Amino acid sequence: MNPRLDSAPLGVAVRISRIDWDAMSQDEGRRLREFGLMEGIEITPLHRGSLFSRDPLALAVGRMQVIIRARQAAMIEVAPTAP
Amino acid sequence: MTAAIPTIALAGNPNAGKSSLFNALTGARQKIANYPGVTVERKAGHASFADGRPLGLIDLPGSYSLTPASPDEAVTRDVLLGQQAGERRPDALVVVVDAANLDNHLCFALELIALGLPTVVALNMLDLATRDGLTLDPAILSRELGVPVVPTVAVRKRGLTDLLAAVDGAILSHQTQATAQSAPPPSDAALHQRAKAISRAATLCETPVRRWTGRVDNVVLHPVGGFILLVALMFVMFQAVFSWATPFADALEGGIGVIQTWVVDSFPDNFLRGLVVEGLLAGVGAVVVFLPQILILFLFILLLEASGYMTRAAFLMDGLMGKVGLSGRGFIPLLSSFACAVPGIMATRAIPDEKDRLTTILIAPLMTCSARMPVYTLIIGAFIPAQKVGGTPIGLQGLVLFGLFLSGIIGALLVALVLRRSVTKGNATGFMMEMPRYQWPRPADIAIALWQRAWIFLRRAGTIIAATTVILWLLLTFPQAPAGQSQVEYSIGGRIASGLEVVVAPIGFNHDIALALIPAMAAREVAVSAMATANAIDAGDNEEAMAEQLSDRIAGRWSIATALAFLAWFVFAPQCISTIAITKRETNGWKWPLFMVGYLFALAYAAAGITYWTAVAFGLG
Known part of the structure; x- marks a missing residue:
């Protein structure tokens, strides 16, 4: 199984290889796409959680930063970026 | 063209600087109300073209697309489609995009342009884009989008005249040409590809991003350090509310006393004098003295919001709030509820998940609002001795007050926990939001809001x-x-x-x-x-x-x-x-x-x- 975004190391750019659209609600999926999270896109996980929890996750998508929950990140498969 | 004053709607993504542009165009000439039947704030205002003809402006809630995810976004769609009750379809549209985030903001812009209204794109926050090392060509952007593009820096009032002139031109030329194009809406992916291609074409030069925001975030969002900073900020805020407000509150109280004495001295003792002195002045005066505290609290909240810090606070709190079935989005409404539950409950509109939002509304009144302060202050002052706790510099009265605040917060968390397992049961869809870049709050925007x-x-x-x-x-x-x-x-x-x-x-x-x-x-x-x-x-x-x-x-x-x-x-x-x-x-x-x-x-x-x-x-x- 490919590594998933919720366990991807911080500060390392990865490419989205697959998103399990069926596992999330329509609204969730749409909001992800509106944030520019789609297959083939390059993203960088930046910050994860605080003192009490590993949730949420902040990502860089292009020039934008977005916050998602670990649960959603677990539905996103990532692969190393092409060298 | 109708003889009526043309109405121009401002639309765009959240964090595109739409409100600043609206404030810059209208100044203080604005009116805030609610759309009838729904609870979304309607911000409208007036401005005029260069030749003095008046125009009306409405600032639509920030959205990511025409498919709404919250009540706010539904209003944006309905107004633009002319389906909002009591609202005329706007005569023209200004699409506000963040120059430094074209890849994303152009998606919604493309959707909006396809509506067929006379449209002008405001390429906003161009100065911040330049700071980030981006050089853009508005002419190429305009050619690709098929509508006029005007560079603006709303916070410095740059480009406003050009923007209105372009809007004027767009309305005029729109009447001479029929624009009937109703192609089926493209898919999200296609929209994104198109947006990206346009953004690439319009970008002349892109130096590696100076991660100024990134460096600040490494401190502010640090799992331990960031949290300590947040708690420290909250502490300073509540300290300020009580200590800074005192001289102003004393002055107000003194002023009311002077008026009372003057009324007593100037009028004969009758029914009306009693009503004014014992009823109106004593009663209303006891409440008005809390205005300074409320304003100081709001000043902090507005500054934190305008600078972009509030989203970081929401990020830090999300893990904790997630444990009781809320989301970090609820942090801002709940914090506002310390000033007053009314704006706090209104701020829950930004929470897209219905159950999450309802729970936040139901617990908002448990946050110790400023209206409780008169009661707490009176009783604590009368019954709790003004002494230090066991040789420490911590006062007993302050400790009791802190305990009351804490009881409210703990009560709220417990109630949320119970509600999310009973009446507002449902899956937490979670917490998805954009993290804006840091920026200096614009004093005029803060002043208007205050x-x-x-x-x-x-x-x-x-x-x-x-x-x-x-x-x-x-x-x-x-x-x-x-x-x-x-x-x-x-x-x-x-x-x-x-x-x-x-x-x-x-x-x-x-x-x-x-x-x-x-x-x-x-x-x-x-x-x-x-x-x-x-x-x-x-x-x-x-x-x-x-x-x-x-x-x-x-x-x-x-x-x-x-x-x-x-x-x-x-x-x-x-x-x-x-x-x-x-x-x-x-x-x-x-x-x-x-x-x-x-x-x-x-x-x-x-x-x-x-x-x-x-x-x-x-x-x-």
């Missing part, structure tokens, strides 16, 4: 609170008691209070409290003004009694157990008409406000009872 908050508060003091105080004064003044009997006890109000006293006597409440609780349904702080009014009437012409401070008077009449029970009651009691009204509006019906009132009164009764019985058991009765 003024609007102050106005809402003063209007409330001038209407609801003034009316209840006057009614209470009348109830307490009639019928006139025969000599030797207490006027307050004898009056209609006193008799109603005696009835209520039967219900609240088991939890240690006396006649004074029963009397204060009824008008305090309108607003919690009225409890204080009601006691002040009753005190003033009871004192009558007795100069000595008149001079006696309200706090001294109740300190002599109440037991400590009763005072503590009264404090515990106000941690929970939903005594605020405005909160109930806003909850009805925000939840579209009476079901949830009634539920809220019911569960909060039950909690208040239980909390006051437990406090009283415990205190009595410890010999404080």
Whole structure:
């Protein structure tokens, strides 16, 4: 199984290889796409959680930063970026 | 063209600088209301073209697409499609995009342009894009999008004249050409690809991003350090609310006293003078003195929001709030509720998940709002000795106050936990939001927002609170008691209070409290003004009694157990008409406000009872 975004190391750019659209609600999926999270896109996980929890996750998508929950990140498969 | 003044709508993604552009175009000439039937704020204003012809502007809620994910976004879509009740379809559209985030913002822009309205794109925050090392060509962007593109820097009022001229031109040329193109809406992916291609084409030069925001975030979002910083900021904020406000509050109080004395000295003693001095001035004055505190709290909240920090705070709090079934999005409304639950509940509109939003609304009244401060301050001042705790510099009074704040927060978290497992059960869809870049808040934007908050508060003091105080004064003044009997006890109000006293006597409440609780349904702080009014009437012409401070008077009449029970009651009691009204509006019906009132009164009764019985058991009765 490919590594998933919720366990991807911080500060390392990865490419989205697959998103399990069926596992999330329509609204969730749409909001992800509106944030520019789609297959083939390059993203960088930046910050994860605080003192009490590993949730949420902040990502860089292009020039934008977005916050998602670990649960959603677990539905996103990532692969190393092409060298 | 219609002879009517053209209406121009501002639309765009959240964080595109839309509100700043709206403020820059309209100045203070704006009006905030609600769209009828829904609870979304309608911001409208006026401006004029270069030749002086007037135009109307509306600032639509920020959205990511025309497929709405929240009530706010639904209004944006409906207004733009001309389906919003009571709202004419705008004559033209200004699409505001963040120059530094074209990849993303152009998606919504493309959707908006496809609507076929006369459209101009405002390429906003161009200065920040330049700071980030981007060089853009508006001409290429305009050619690719097929609409005029005007570079603007809203915070410096740059490009505004050009923008309005372009809008004028777009309206004129639109009439001469038929624009009937209704291609099927492209898929999200296609839209994104197109947006990206356009953005690439318009970008002349892109140096590696200077991660200024990134470097700040490494500190601010640090798992431990960031959290400590957040707690420290909150601490400073609450300290400031109490210490900075004191001189202003004292000045206001002094001012009201001067007016009271002047009225007493200038007019003969009659019915009207009593009403004004004992009713209106005593009652409304007791509330208006809290304006400085409310404004300072709002100043902090507005600054944190405008700078981009609030989203970081939401990020840090999300993990914790997720444990009780809320999301970090709820942090901002709940923090605002410390000032007042009404704007707090209104701010829940940004929470997309319905159950999450409802839970946040239901617990918002548990945050210690500024209206409780008069009550807490009065009782603490009267009963808690002003001494230090065991040799530390921490004052006992401050500690009790902190304990009351904390009880509210813990109560709210527990209630949320229970609600999310019962009445508002459902999957937490989570927390998805954009993290804006840091920027300096624009003083004029802050000033406008502060003024609007102050106005809402003063209007409330001038209407609801003034009316209840006057009614209470009348109830307490009639019928006139025969000599030797207490006027307050004898009056209609006193008799109603005696009835209520039967219900609240088991939890240690006396006649004074029963009397204060009824008008305090309108607003919690009225409890204080009601006691002040009753005190003033009871004192009558007795100069000595008149001079006696309200706090001294109740300190002599109440037991400590009763005072503590009264404090515990106000941690929970939903005594605020405005909160109930806003909850009805925000939840579209009476079901949830009634539920809220019911569960909060039950909690208040239980909390006051437990406090009283415990205190009595410890010999404080």
